Amino acid sequence: MKTETLNITPNTITPLKAHRLIEKTVTVEQGHLNVEVGEHIYILTAGQNITIPRGVPFAYANLSPSLTKISETVDAVAVNDDTKLYADETGATYIENAAPSTQISMSLYQGLADMRIHQDAA
Numbered sequence: 001m002k003t004e005t006l007n008i009t010p011n012t013i014t015p016l017k018a019h020r021l022i023e024k025t026v027t028v029e030q031g032h033l034n035v036e037v038g039e040h041i042y043i044l045t046a047g048q049n050i051t052i053p054r055g056v057p058f059a060y061a062n063l064s065p066s067l068t069k070i071s072e073t074v075d076a077v078a079v080n081d082d083t084k085l086y087a088d089e090t091g092a093t094y095i096e097n098a099a100p101s102t103q104i105s106m107s108l109y110q111g112l113a114d115m116r117i118h119q120d121a122a
Contacts, residue, residue: 003073008033008062016059016087016109023075024052026060031068034061036112039104057086057105061112089113 008014008031016036026035027049035042038056052058062068086102087109 001073001075002077003071005029005069005071008060008068008070010062010065010067013061013089013112014059015085015089016057016106017083017085018057019052019054019074019082020084021054021076021082023054024058025073026050026052027071027073029069029071031062031066032064033068033070034063034112035059036061036105036108039108041108041112057102057109059087059109059112063112087113 026033026044028044028046030046033044035044035050035052036057036059037050037052038058042050044050060070087106
């Protein structure tokens, strides 16, 4: 197992991606975090965690005005990059003719990206 601590700045969304080989547990150490996992969005606060299964698209969004600190614990260390990118932080998608569950994930992600962009304009 390997654990890494990350700071997610306010009004930030990460790319929508999936790990092919790694299962990941995310724990919020400070702040709030919206986590998209597959077809669902979870809102976590300090002390809460979620496990992201391998092969399932996920993204993080800090839509708050405060810094969020998280720790990621992976069940194994990949030798090479094992991620598959579905969409970037602008909402641009990279998968055509996706399976229905992936289409739902990309649609949810676009909603998170739109919320972040809307906050920029406010």
